[in-house]
Amino acid sequence: MSDVLAITEHRRGELRDVSFELVTAGSDLVGETGGDLHLAVIGGDVDAFADELALDGVDTIHTVPEGDEFNHDVYVQAIAALYEELDPTYVLMGNTVNGLDYAPAVAEQLDIPLVTDAIGLSNDGSLVVTREMYASKVESTVEVDADRAAVTIRSAEWEPTEAAGEPAVEAFDFELDESRVRSRVTGFEEVGGGDVDIADADVLVSVGRGIEEEENLELVQDLADTLGATLSSSRPIVDNGWLPKDRQVGQSGKVVTPKVYLAIGISGAVQHVAGMKGAETIVAVNTDPDAPIFDIADYGIVGDLFDVVPELIEQFS
Amino acid sequence: MKVLVTVKEVAEVEEDFQLDGLHVAEQYLEYDLNEWDEYAVEEAVQIAEENDDVEVVSVTIGPERSEETIRMALAKGVDRAVRVWDDALDDVDLLDVGAKTRLLSAVVEEEDPDLVLTGVQANDDSFGATGVSLASAIDFEWAAVVNALDLDVDGGVANVRRELEGGVEELTEVDLPAVLTIQTGINEPRYASLRGIRQAQSKEIKPMALSDLGLDDAVVESDLVLTDVYEPETESDAVYFEGDAGEQAAELATVLREKGVGAQ
Ligand SMILES: Cc1cc2nc3c(=O)[nH]c(=O)nc-3n(C[C@H](O)[C@H](O)[C@H](O)COP(=O)(O)OP(=O)(O)OC[C@H]3O[C@@H](n4cnc5c(N)ncnc54)[C@H](O)[C@@H]3O)c2cc1C
Ligand SMILES: Nc1ncnc2c1ncn2[C@@H]1O[C@H](COP(=O)(O)O)[C@@H](O)[C@H]1O
Numbered sequence: 001m002s003d004v005l006a007i008t009e010h011r012r013g014e015l016r017d018v019s020f021e022l023v024t025a026g027s028d029l030v031g032e033t034g035g036d037l038h039l040a041v042i043g044g045d046v047d048a049f050a051d052e053l054a055l056d057g058v059d060t061i062h063t064v065p066e067g068d069e070f071n072h073d074v075y076v077q078a079i080a081a082l083y084e085e086l087d088p089t090y091v092l093m094g095n096t097v098n099g100l101d102y103a104p105a106v107a108e109q110l111d112i113p114l115v116t117d118a119i120g121l122s123n124d125g126s127l128v129v130t131r132e133m134y135a136s137k138v139e140s141t142v143e144v145d146a147d148r149a150a151v152t153i154r155s156a157e158w159e160p161t162e163a164a165g166e167p168a169v170e171a172f173d174f175e176l177d178e179s180r181v182r183s184r185v186t187g188f189e190e191v192g193g194g195d196v197d198i199a200d201a202d203v204l205v206s207v208g209r210g211i212e213e214e215e216n217l218e219l220v221q222d223l224a225d226t227l228g229a230t231l232s233s234s235r236p237i238v239d240n241g242w243l244p245k246d247r248q249v250g251q252s253g254k255v256v257t258p259k260v261y262l263a264i265g266i267s268g269a270v271q272h273v274a275g276m277k278g279a280e281t282i283v284a285v286n287t288d289p290d291a292p293i294f295d296i297a298d299y300g301i302v303g304d305l306f307d308v309v310p311e312l313i314e315q316f317s
Numbered sequence: 318m319k320v321l322v323t324v325k326e327v328a329e330v331e332e333d334f335q336l337d338g339l340h341v342a343e344q345y346l347e348y349d350l351n352e353w354d355e356y357a358v359e360e361a362v363q364i365a366e367e368n369d370d371v372e373v374v375s376v377t378i379g380p381e382r383s384e385e386t387i388r389m390a391l392a393k394g395v396d397r398a399v400r401v402w403d404d405a406l407d408d409v410d411l412l413d414v415g416a417k418t419r420l421l422s423a424v425v426e427e428e429d430p431d432l433v434l435t436g437v438q439a440n441d442d443s444f445g446a447t448g449v450s451l452a453s454a455i456d457f458e459w460a461a462v463v464n465a466l467d468l469d470v471d472g473g474v475a476n477v478r479r480e481l482e483g484g485v486e487e488l489t490e491v492d493l494p495a496v497l498t499i500q501t502g503i504n505e506p507r508y509a510s511l512r513g514i515r516q517a518q519s520k521e522i523k524p525m526a527l528s529d530l531g532l533d534d535a536v537v538e539s540d541l542v543l544t545d546v547y548e549p550e551t552e553s554d555a556v557y558f559e560g561d562a563g564e565q566a567a568e569l570a571t572v573l574r575e576k577g578v579g580a581q
Binding site for chain 1: 328329330332334336339341411413414415418437440441442443444445446447448449450452453454458459460461462478479480481482483484485486487488489490491492498501502505539540541542543544545546547548549551552553555556557558561562563565566567569570572573576577578579
């Protein structure tokens with residue numbers, strides 16, 4: 001028997017997708033080992049969130065009405081108190097940006113081992129976590145040789161649970177130690193709003209670190225112009241200041257769903273793929289036949305972009 | 318003021334590689350400073366340039382080989398470096414977040430910094446967790462995934478932006494002392510100058526073994542056991558265009574035209 005405590009996430013009044021994915025991962029786990037699945041909802045309109053989270057597989061939802069938005073000091077304290085009360089075997093959290101901000105502190109305070117960014121979980125006696133290393137080139141399994149563990153799951157790896165259920169909803173009585181809240185969220189800002197909205201484009205020519213030098217960008221700009229397409233990019237191109245931030249596709253950039261997405265010299269890191277996997281047709285040009293971008297591509301060219309792109313321009317000129 | 322920057326030498330795997338037990342065989346690995354740590358180093362050096370009396374110290378947990386990489390940080394303006402290593406670390410398959418936290422906590426105790434900067438993640442095993450775990454252990458406040466930092470030393474706060482998903486940034490005030498995990502793009506990392514490279518030769522990289530930190534071998538023991546490492550099965554069902562670049566481009570052009578691309 002092992003109980004699971006899964007921590008849901010919300011932002012600006014809405015539950016985030018990972019909350020529903022955590023329900024799936026959590027109920028799979030208790031399905032294997034027996035035990036209860038507890039959810040925690042911390043901050044915001046907890047009652048409305050609890051209604052939405054009344055899902056199949058959930059035994060109890062614990063609501064902690066503390067603050068409107070995420071604050072890691074509040075989360076860590078609330079989770080530590082819940083942990084003490086419920087004594088779960090596993091604490092499941094999302095490997096989101098906020099997950100990066102509180103999950104490691106939870107594990108450290110509870111003095112339990114932490115495995116992050118899980119893409120698979122199984123348990124036949126002990127917990128085994130599958131995760132990636134070396135920019136997705138290698139996968140590994142990690143066995144947890146302890147009674148308890150904290151695990152964060154990668155977004156969009158588990159299907160969200162949608163089927164309704166009838167969990168108990170309990171308000172968790174919890175006294176926040178204000179003196180230990182030492183950071184304050186003062187606002188949110190939407191970035192971008194430049195002249196081009198890559199989310200509107202039908203065809204995107206998207207360039208990554210394979211382009212090597214800023215002056216080589218001209219080549220892909222030429223291709224975009226020839227095809228009547230819009231130029232976008234992966235993160236390093238924007239980090240280098242070669243293209244403005246509003247051209248970045250991915251987790252922290254824009255989510256795009258064009259008819260055609262040409263990924264040129266882009267490896268296909270999970271944070272990039274999060275922004276473009278919904279494209280109708282994905283074409284990848286990459287020298288590395290094992291680049292993860294090919295896993296989601298419809299068409300692939302294993303080749304050097306400096307050979308392929310000029311030929312492609314030629315084809316359309 | 319003292320700023321401690323954690324830096325890691327990370328390995329990148331070559332296109333074609335082979336595994337040797339639980340590791341990628343050494344000859345297929347190329348070592349470099351972790352991308353995120355380059356930005357953390359630059360941020361620390363900029364803080365030193367903008368404020369009086371700031372010392373920047375870097376710390377790495379890494380074998381002797383990593384000194385070459387660490388020296389690059391020294392060449393860019395880090396004042397001195399600490400390198401933690403020990404025979405007890407030689408045979409550790411997976412140095413997990415807990416173990417790294419225990420080691421780095423001991424260094425923090427020695428150095429007593431006012432601010433610690435780490436990268437968001439190390440690009441090899443990508444735990445994305447060391448900075449925040451360390452903050453909790455040393456009782457510093459923290460913020461993760463910081464892409465703008467405005468330090469108010471007198472006011473005792475760091476005003477940061479945290480880069481959330483979907484182009485949204487969170488503005489947060491963080492009490493000092495703090496650990497901040499630095500996101501790429503926060504600044505423009507400089508190139509090391511020739512003078513910097515020359516100066517770095519005479520800067521200190523202090524080796525520290527577990528006993529130097531008052532620790533015993535137990536601190537590197539982990540509850541996590543690496544049980545398998547393998548190349549993932551490709552999930553690709555892509556149609557690949559074969560031939561030389563011209564032929565590949567011609568085939569792709571046909572497909573693109575079918576989809577209405579390039580039709581004027
Ligand atoms: C919190 C967080 C948020 C992030 N958000 C985003 C985001 O929004 N968007 C994003 O893109 N990334 C994001 N990242 C970064 C992401 O993890 C990767 O580092 C990044 O996507 C890599 O970009 P890339 O594919 O261009 O570079 P690399 O991974 O370096 O890949 C370059 C590719 O080019 C290929 N190549 C090299 N030379 C050639 C050539 N001559 N011809 C053809 N191919 C060639 C290589 O084989 C390689 O596959 C985020 C990371 C974190 C931690
Ligand atoms: N071996 C190490 N030595 C020094 N710093 C490290 C080490 N491993 C991780 N870090 C720091 O912690 C950050 C996050 O790493 P990780 O949690 O391993 O993804 C890195 O960007 C480094 O700044």
